[in-house]
Amino acid sequence: MAELLKGAAVVAAMNEKLTAEVAALKEKGVTPTLAILRVGERDDDISYERGATKRCDTVGVAVKNVILPADVSQEELMKNVEALNNDNNVHGVLIFRPLPKHLDEEAVRQALKPEKDVDGITDGSLAGVFTGSGSGFPPCTAQACMEILDHYKIDCKGKRAVVIGRSLVVGKPAAIMLMGKNATVTVCHTKTVDMPAVARQAEILIVAAGKANAITKEYLAPGQVVIDVGINVNEEGKLCGDVKFDDAEPIVGAITPVPGGVGTVTTSVLVSHVVEAAKKHCN
Template sequence: MAELLKGKPVADAIVDALKNDTTVLESKDIKPCLALVRVGEKSDDVAYERAIVKRCDAVGITTTKVELPEEITQEDFLTQLGKVNEDQLIHGILIFRPLPKQLDEKVIETNIAPEKDVDCLHPENTAKLLTGDESGFVPCTPMAVMEILKHYQIPLEGKNAVVLGRSMVVGKPAALLLLQENATVTVAHSRTRDLEKITSGADVLVAAIGRSEFVREAHIKEGAVVADVGINVDENGNMTGDVHQEEAKRKAGSFTPVPGGVGSVTTAVLAKQVIKACKMQTKE
């Protein structure tokens, strides 16, 4: 039976460390603050926002909500973003995506203040991730994967790692982070030929393809570590990952559950990056 790599102990350890940071900052009259920029009332966004606020409250981070109408224009969005960029009491900005079709995400990404860009949207932070410059910010979800692997002392140096998915949100950043830990990394995707052959050779498999239970027993190497980043809803309304959990139990050495795995660590990583941004901006 595979070991479950639960997210809660990882998140709890991160939060405990952050509470010490906020206590020190508050002793200097500094209150870390995260702005949550949400367009419309999509249920997924509202649920994620609620989870973020709860996590930030536990750490000692103030949150401010910037709620914008679904029909907002590009010009008006950039005006609101500019106000948040310029507010010196706000240290981090998170924009909920995807945005409505009338908004150009690429333009918006270049207009977020890099020093407040705690989920790595701005090209400056993307470049720092690419070059291994730790003064930038990393996308929260792939960083949550790395925090889990670190917490459970999963060795990465010299290991074969396969990232299934190539998005800039998870897949590509996860590959870069694994490379920084000296893993030998392959990025695969839905159009990769002989996919089972590639994934079944992985010591570490990160599934971020966005398809419910896409990864089956045949995709998994005996004893592999499997990190399931997927959050999907099946035809019965149940939350599922990108990995078939029952089949992973039989084949993997360890894997992250859905729910209760990577997603539960992501908000803790976000809080960690807000504290980092606050310290950088206040020279602490």
């Protein structure tokens, strides 16, 4: 029976730390502030916005909402991004994507200053992850995987780690961050030959395949630590991960549940980035 690496315990520990850091900043006259820039009224954006606002409230981070109509012009959107870049009272900016089709998302992404890019979407932030320079912030989901490993005291040094998926949002940054923890890292993708055999070699397995229940028992080995990044809806309409949980639980040493695992921690990572940005701004 695998140990469940639940996100709630990680979030509780992060909240405690963040609450103290926010209080210290407020004593210096600085209120860490997240600006949420939303275009239109997509249900999933509104749901995430609600969750992020609640998590910010919990630790004392302020939220500034910038809501633009779905038919906003590129020029008007860019003006809003620039205004947030130049607002010294805003420390982090979350831009909901994908943007409506008529907008140039790439231009918007690159217009945001990396020091305010708390969601890790700019090239400047990704360069910071890859070079270790500390510029910008890593993508929240990739960092959430690291926060779980840290919280449960899973030492990566010298371990064989396999990352399934090579997206810029999770796979690639997670692989680099694991290397930063001195793991020996292999990245698998759709062109990998005999992926199950590669995955079975892993002591730490991070799965961001983007497909429900894609990772079955053939990919798993006894004692593995499995971090399941996937959030999918199965045929019964229930949330499930990229790892077939019923296959994994009797085999592996530890696994993150879905729901209640990585996704739970991701929003707290976003909030922690806002607090970190405020601390950098102070200095």
